[in-house]
Amino acid sequence: MSSQPLLVAGEVSKSFGTTRALDGVSLDVFPGEVLALTGPSGSGKSTLLHCLSGILAPDAGRITFDGRDLGAMGDRERSALRRDSFGFVFQFGQLVPELTCLENVALPLRLAGARRRSAEQAAGELLDRLQVADVAGKRPGQASGGQAQRVAVARALIATPRVIFADEPTGALDSHNGEQVIRLLVAAAKERGSAVVLVTHEERIAACADRIIAFHDGAVAVAFQRTAHAGGTVAGR
Numbered sequence: 001m002s003s004q005p006l007l008v009a010g011e012v013s014k015s016f017g018t019t020r021a022l023d024g025v026s027l028d029v030f031p032g033e034v035l036a037l038t039g040p041s042g043s044g045k046s047t048l049l050h051c052l053s054g055i056l057a058p059d060a061g062r063i064t065f066d067g068r069d070l071g072a073m074g075d076r077e078r079s080a081l082r083r084d085s086f087g088f089v090f091q092f093g094q095l096v097p098e099l100t101c102l103e104n105v106a107l108p109l110r111l112a113g114a115r116r117r118s119a120e121q122a123a124g125e126l127l128d129r130l131q132v133a134d135v136a137g138k139r140p141g142q143a144s145g146g147q148a149q150r151v152a153v154a155r156a157l158i159a160t161p162r163v164i165f166a167d168e169p170t171g172a173l174d175s176h177n178g179e180q181v182i183r184l185l186v187a188a189a190k191e192r193g194s195a196v197v198l199v200t201h202e203e204r205i206a207a208c209a210d211r212i213i214a215f216h217d218g219a220v221a222v223a224f225q226r227t228a229h230a231g232g233t234v235a236g237r
């Protein structure tokens, strides 16, 4: 496949004090692909995800999204990019506890100016797609961990972002539940054409991706192309 990469990291380095979390990492994320970042604890996976999503600024190197340099953007432009083009799923869903699950999922559309009725209709359809329509009227605290994580996935998908960043999204679930959540995330993202960057240390979860990049000590250790989806390049030193 010859599509252009959507997100590009070029020679990205990041340190926290004397700890070198990333050491000259380069990689591409292609439109619609599911990329897993794996590796042992402390190898730099989350730091890279935060740099790719514009949450953290690298000390050296460059991140571009759709040809635009994240480092050259002002805070407002970067926040708008995160809101309009990216979706996020974290280890603990981080849903708004006072809102129902349906309202949580509808929130990104409401913030983008959609009317309540159409936003909640779309949210209801997505909850159904993620097999949790029965918790629509409940608050997150009344849902199980697995249900709440599916609600968080629905919220990340609803505005059809170009990229979904998922940082250990199944870390708080048992392996069966975790794998089901990832399979639903991957299937729903593919239907909508959203790329997924998935941080996980679990092999079974990484195996759901099109491509796997394993990190060690802040650098790319090895990369595997599992499907013919994208012609990505990786490098590290």
Ligand SMILES: Nc1ncnc2c1ncn2[C@@H]1O[C@H](COP(=O)(O)OP(=O)(O)OP(=O)(O)O)[C@@H](O)[C@H]1O
Pocket: 016, 019, 020, 021, 039, 040, 041, 042, 043, 044, 045, 046, 047, 048, 201
């Ligand atoms: N905010 C921070 N302040 C200080 N050190 C940090 C910070 N964030 C990360 N680090 C350090 O940077 C290195 C890489 O951390 P990172 O969280 O990216 O690894 P990881 O592979 O995601 O690990 P885990 O799987 O345990 O989440 C580690 O040594 C970590 O202790």
